Amino acid sequence: MSKKEKKKPEQVEETEKVEEPVQETEEIEEETAEAPQEPSAEEKLQEELKAEKDKYIRLFAEYDNYRKRTSAEKLQIYDDATARAVKELLPLADSMTNALAQLEGNDVPEEYKKGVELIGREPAG
Numbered sequence: 024m025s026k027k028e029k030k031k032p033e034q035v036e037e038t039e040k041v042e043e044p045v046q047e048t049e050e051i052e053e054e055t056a057e058a059p060q061e062p063s064a065e066e067k068l069q070e071e072l073k074a075e076k077d078k079y080i081r082l083f084a085e086y087d088n089y090r091k092r093t094s095a096e097k098l099q100i101y102d103d104a105t106a107r108a109v110k111e112l113l114p115l116a117d118s119m120t121n122a123l124a125q126l127e128g129n130d131v132p133e134e135y136k137k138g139v140e141l142i143g144r145e146p147a148g
Contacts, residue, residue: 119143 062070123143126136 119139119142122139126139
């Protein structure tokens with residue numbers, strides 16, 4: 024056997040030896056990637072803090088919406104009550120205006136005229 028022939032198998036063996044550690048490294052990386060790492064205590068606390076912040080922000084937003092909604096409801100109730108009161112008082116005001124107009128030319132006792140005029144002239148409010 025010649026020296027060239029002896030070197031070839033050695034070269035092949037060296038090549039194979041180099042490939043084996045690479046394969047082992049790849050297998051270790053795959054095993055590491057497959058096995059989920061448990062989060063550390065700090066990471067757990069960070070996640071818990073994040074969850075609590077999220078809950079706080081949501082609670083604050085819910086309270087703000089509640090405050091705005093109740094404020095709008097109060098204004099609506101006030102507007103409705105005012106409209107209802109005016110609606111009920113308008114016919115009375117119209118009747119008083121008509122009564123004053125009818126008293127002008129008719130033969131009505133003076134005290135009656137004076138009473139209707141005082142009621143009609145009384146300021147609202």
